[in-house]
Amino acid sequence: DDAWLSVGDLRSKKLPKEPALDLTLFEKGMALRVLADGKRYQAEVLEVSAARARRAAPIKVRYAGYTAASDEWVGADRVSTKALSKKTGAESKPANKSDERQAVDELVSAGWVIPVETEGALQDHSIAVKDGKILDILPTSEAVKKYRGKSRTNLPNAAIMPGFVNTHSHAPMSFMRGISDDIPLSKWLHTAIWPIEQTLVGPEFVGDGARLAFAEMIMGGTTTTNEMYWCPEDICKAAVEAGIRAAVGMIAIEFPFGGYGTGPDDYLAKGEKMVEKYGKEPLLTFTVSLHAPYTVSDDTIQKGKALCEKYDVPLHIHMHETKEECSDSEKLNKDSNVCHMSTFEGTPLANLRRMGLVTPKLLAVHMTCLTDDEIKWMAEGKANVVHCPSSNLKLASGFCRVGDLLEAGVNVAIGTDGASSNNTVDMMAEMKLAAILAKAVAKNAEAVPADVALRMATLHGARALGLEDRIGSLKVGKEADMIAVDLSGLPLLPAPTSGRRDASFDPVTHIVYSSTRDQVTDVWVRGRRLLRSRKLLTINIAQVRRDAKRWGERITELLAELKRKATEEAAGADKAATGS
Ligand SMILES: [Zn+2]
Incomplete structure (x- = not known):
C-alpha cells in the first residue's frame, strides 16, 4: 500500500509551514499548470475554497483533456509559481489593450449574495465596488467578463450580506462588562455603573473603551454603530481610526458629570462643537442622545428638539425600559428614581407626543412597556423602536412587543446596548434572540421570520438613523458596507442549496438561526476592507489588550474601595441604630 503523497497531504510539526496561497489571485475558469506525478499538466480552476479544512489544498482543478474523475484539490506545492507570478504581474500592470473589461476597485464573488433589499439570496453572484459604492450586482459568470477588479476576492463558500447596523450602543462601556451582573437596572446604575463612571470616565477611558468595542464589532460583522456616551468627540476619533461607520450622540443628562461637563447646556454645547469638528467625516453622522425621561427635564428635551431641527438629526433616547x-x-411618583422628570401625568411616550416628538426622527430604545394606543402613536408618527433583547432580558426589564409593532407598521431596529448589560456587542446573536424572543412574546412561531430579523438587524437600523438611502442593504448605488459569512463550517451544514427558504436549505435561515459571529470572515465599510480572513486591518489588537488590562486593574481597585466604603457605612448605620 506504499504511496507517493503530496506535501499538502502530510501533517507533522517538523515540516516547514505550508506557503500560504493568496486565494484572491485565483478565479473560476483560470488556466494553470499543475504538478502531478512529477510532471506539469495544463489545468483549469474549478473552485477556490477559503475553508480551514482546505487550507493545504484550496484549489480544485480539472486537467485539460481529462474527465471529472481526475479532478483534484491542490495547494501551493503543486501550482506553478510561474503562472502565479505572471498573474500577479498582470494585475499590477496597466490594463491590456485587448482587455475591454471595466476597471473597478474590487470585484467580490461569493457562493451567495443576500441583498436584503429584495427577498432571498442570489447564487454565484458578484459585487463590483467602485469609489466606495456598489456599482453592480450580477452573476459571477457575467461579472468576470464585464469587470476587472484591481482587487479580486473569491469566496465560494460564503454569503455576502449588508453589515449589521447596531442601532443602540455605549461602546466605551466595554471595560465594564462583567462587573455588575445579576442585579436589576436601578441597582445596577446606582451601585456600580454610575460610581465607576463618575470616577474613571474621561476622554482616555472613552477612546480606549470604544476601540475595544469597535474591534469586537468589526470582527462580528457590525459596520455601523449608534453611540450614546460621555466624551463623544473621543468616540468620533476612535471610529474614524477604526474605519467603522458611526452615528454619535450629542449627549445630555440633567446632572453634572466630572469627566465631561457641568450639566445639559454644557453637554449640548460640547455636542455642537463635536459636530463642527467631525461634521465632514464621511463615515460619521450625529444624533441628539438624551439619556432617559427620568434623567432629563422637559426643558432639556425642548433644547434637544431644537438641536435635532438645527442639524436635521434623529433624537435617540432610552424610553419605557421598565x-x-x-x-x-x-402617577407622578416622585419618590421613584425612574419617574420621569416632567410634571406631566402620563407615560414618558405620552409626554414626548405632547411635545411633538413622536416623528420619524425618534429612536425610542427598549420600549418594553407599550399599550395598544402607544403602538398606534408610534405607527402614526412613523417613529422607530430600537429593540435590545439581551439587555432587557438580563436586567429583567420586560418584553418588547416586537411582533405587534411590526404588524402595526413601526420600524423596529436592533441594538446590543452596552457590553455592561449584554455582555457583548454581538449583533449576530442579538438578531437570533430578537427573532426567537418575538415568537415567544407573540405566542406565535410565525412572528418575526428569519428574513425579517435580518432586515431588522440591517436595513431597519439604517432607516432609523436616516441612512436608508446610503446603507443597510446591497443595492446598486448604495455604499459598500458589507460582510462575508462563511457557510462551510460544520454547524452550518448541510450547505445551502437554494436561495429560497421554502425550497430547501437556505443561507438566510442558516445565518439567522445557525451561524455565530465567528463565521464572519471579511468586512468592508464604504468599500474599504476592515477585516480580511478574520484578521483586523485597522485596529492594533496588542494595544487594545494592553488598554483593557490597564483599565481592568483600575476598575478592580475602585470596586474594592466602593465595597470597603459600603461596609463602613453599613457598620456606621448599625452603630447609630443601636445607640452605641
Ligand atoms: Zn442603553
Missing part, C-alpha cells in the same frame, strides 16, 4: 418607568410617571 414597567415602573411608565406607571411611576403616570
Whole structure:
C-alpha cells in the first residue's frame, strides 16, 4: 500500500509551514499548470475554497483533456509559481489593450449574495465596488467578463450580506462588562455603573473603551454603530481610526458629570462643537442622545428638539425600559428614581407626543412597556423602536412587543446596548434572540421570520438613523458596507442549496438561526476592507489588550474601595441604630 503523497497531504510539526496561497489571485475558469506525478499538466480552476479544512489544498482543478474523475484539490506545492507570478504581474500592470473589461476597485464573488433589499439570496453572484459604492450586482459568470477588479476576492463558500447596523450602543462601556451582573437596572446604575463612571470616565477611558468595542464589532460583522456616551468627540476619533461607520450622540443628562461637563447646556454645547469638528467625516453622522425621561427635564428635551431641527438629526433616547418607568410617571411618583422628570401625568411616550416628538426622527430604545394606543402613536408618527433583547432580558426589564409593532407598521431596529448589560456587542446573536424572543412574546412561531430579523438587524437600523438611502442593504448605488459569512463550517451544514427558504436549505435561515459571529470572515465599510480572513486591518489588537488590562486593574481597585466604603457605612448605620 506504499504511496507517493503530496506535501499538502502530510501533517507533522517538523515540516516547514505550508506557503500560504493568496486565494484572491485565483478565479473560476483560470488556466494553470499543475504538478502531478512529477510532471506539469495544463489545468483549469474549478473552485477556490477559503475553508480551514482546505487550507493545504484550496484549489480544485480539472486537467485539460481529462474527465471529472481526475479532478483534484491542490495547494501551493503543486501550482506553478510561474503562472502565479505572471498573474500577479498582470494585475499590477496597466490594463491590456485587448482587455475591454471595466476597471473597478474590487470585484467580490461569493457562493451567495443576500441583498436584503429584495427577498432571498442570489447564487454565484458578484459585487463590483467602485469609489466606495456598489456599482453592480450580477452573476459571477457575467461579472468576470464585464469587470476587472484591481482587487479580486473569491469566496465560494460564503454569503455576502449588508453589515449589521447596531442601532443602540455605549461602546466605551466595554471595560465594564462583567462587573455588575445579576442585579436589576436601578441597582445596577446606582451601585456600580454610575460610581465607576463618575470616577474613571474621561476622554482616555472613552477612546480606549470604544476601540475595544469597535474591534469586537468589526470582527462580528457590525459596520455601523449608534453611540450614546460621555466624551463623544473621543468616540468620533476612535471610529474614524477604526474605519467603522458611526452615528454619535450629542449627549445630555440633567446632572453634572466630572469627566465631561457641568450639566445639559454644557453637554449640548460640547455636542455642537463635536459636530463642527467631525461634521465632514464621511463615515460619521450625529444624533441628539438624551439619556432617559427620568434623567432629563422637559426643558432639556425642548433644547434637544431644537438641536435635532438645527442639524436635521434623529433624537435617540432610552424610553419605557421598565414597567415602573411608565406607571411611576403616570402617577407622578416622585419618590421613584425612574419617574420621569416632567410634571406631566402620563407615560414618558405620552409626554414626548405632547411635545411633538413622536416623528420619524425618534429612536425610542427598549420600549418594553407599550399599550395598544402607544403602538398606534408610534405607527402614526412613523417613529422607530430600537429593540435590545439581551439587555432587557438580563436586567429583567420586560418584553418588547416586537411582533405587534411590526404588524402595526413601526420600524423596529436592533441594538446590543452596552457590553455592561449584554455582555457583548454581538449583533449576530442579538438578531437570533430578537427573532426567537418575538415568537415567544407573540405566542406565535410565525412572528418575526428569519428574513425579517435580518432586515431588522440591517436595513431597519439604517432607516432609523436616516441612512436608508446610503446603507443597510446591497443595492446598486448604495455604499459598500458589507460582510462575508462563511457557510462551510460544520454547524452550518448541510450547505445551502437554494436561495429560497421554502425550497430547501437556505443561507438566510442558516445565518439567522445557525451561524455565530465567528463565521464572519471579511468586512468592508464604504468599500474599504476592515477585516480580511478574520484578521483586523485597522485596529492594533496588542494595544487594545494592553488598554483593557490597564483599565481592568483600575476598575478592580475602585470596586474594592466602593465595597470597603459600603461596609463602613453599613457598620456606621448599625452603630447609630443601636445607640452605641
Ligand atoms: Zn442603553
